[in-house]
Amino acid sequence: MIQTNKKGNWFEITVPVEWEKYTVETLFKDFWKAPKKLVHTFRMEKGVLLNGQLPDWTLPLRKSERLSVKLFTEEESSYVPQYLNVEVLYEDDHLIVFNKPAGMDTHPNEDGQTGTLANAAAFHMQASGEVNRPRHIHRLDRDTTGAVLFAKNPLIAAILDKMLEERSIKRIYLALADGIIRQKKGTIDKPIGRDRHHPTRRRVSETGQHAITHFKVLEKLKQKNLTLVQCTLDTGRTHQIRVHFSSIGHPLAGDELYGGSDAFYRQALHAAKMEFTHPFTQEKIICHAPFIDEEPIFINIDPNEI
Structure with a gap:
């Protein structure tokens, strides 16, 4: 697992030996597959540091260097924050996995709509002091239950979108x-x-x-x-x-x-398990979503055995 740390608005990564084959530029472009526009914004706004200094984006990284990315800047949420009783299956500084109940949309379908999982995500982040906009990476139908993934910042959202497209997020x-x-x-x-x-x-x-x-x-x-x-x-x-x-x-x-x-x-459809490798820590994340319905047919199945 790669050592990481949050320092104010900055996300700090201790460069592992396996990243010595990358430059700052190729780490963003080839490893994380971040969009060019987003990488350009980081460069223009001096949102990437190496050992506390502006880096040469073309030089190879070295083991134990400190790579810092300005990820935790304040954003206004496009969703109305609303408390809803929704279980969190996994959470860190970058992403959240919720266990969506039946009868709840993943996100609003019109301006000002409430009662959705995105509203719950906005409230959850606000209550934790995180002034960021949650971004759903995929969705479930209103009456389908189970694991739904949200990103907390634009970089992790872009990376997870690409991972979903490449089917490296298994559900x-x-x-x-x-x-x-x-x-x-x-x-x-x-x-x-x-x-x-x-x-x-x-x-x-x-x-x-x-x-x-x-x-x-x-x-x-x-x-x-x-x-x-x-x-x-x-x-x-x-x-x-x-x-x-x-x-x-x-x-x-x-x-x-x-x-x-x-x-x-x-x-009768339930997203019971989600599995992926965390883009920053390289940790294997496995989420089992317990059944919310008190329905014996589903209750008899142990999600941990899937």
Whole structure:
């Protein structure tokens, strides 16, 4: 793990030996894959120091040098801070992972909207004395529960966005599908596009975006005519798991939009686990999201065993 420290507005990293192959410039560009515009801003505003001095961005880094980045500057949040009872699964100076309950949007869909996870994140940061704007890295549907990742500053947000795009942030979902799925595991590889006849629904479409869902059957609940499945995604399309399972004749229980039964009070989908390597500390972060619903079908599964 790389040694780091927060000093006022500055984030300080002790350069590890494995970074000696980088310059300051290539650390930002090739290792963190930070956007050019953001790196340019750091340079112009003298927001990067090496051993307390303005660095030569082209010289190789050396082990034990102190790299400082001005990350913790005040920003006005675009979300109305609001206290909501939401569990924090992991938090440090740079990011937060929340366990989103059902019936809550990830972020406002119109100006001034409250009651969303982003409002809760803004309040949580403000209450901790952090005057920064939370940025959601991905989202879950309103009635899908589980782990959602937020960034606390523009640099970590840009890095995490790139990691999500490259699928180095791994997420595992649990779902209850209608009917009994016979195979033990499988892959659904079907493109997904908008449904012209419905404002929010998606559908499998030849002209849609590439979408791949892998699944493994965990339990066949024959008395209830349901199958508990574990899912991982190679792509992150809107409603992907819901659309894919509906397309193979096994819509998620409770998912009225895609033809699911009333065996569950909402679409039975939970983001149970998130795993990634922290961009700054290189620490492996693993978050298990406990089930919030008092629903015995989900409660019987131990998230730590996923």
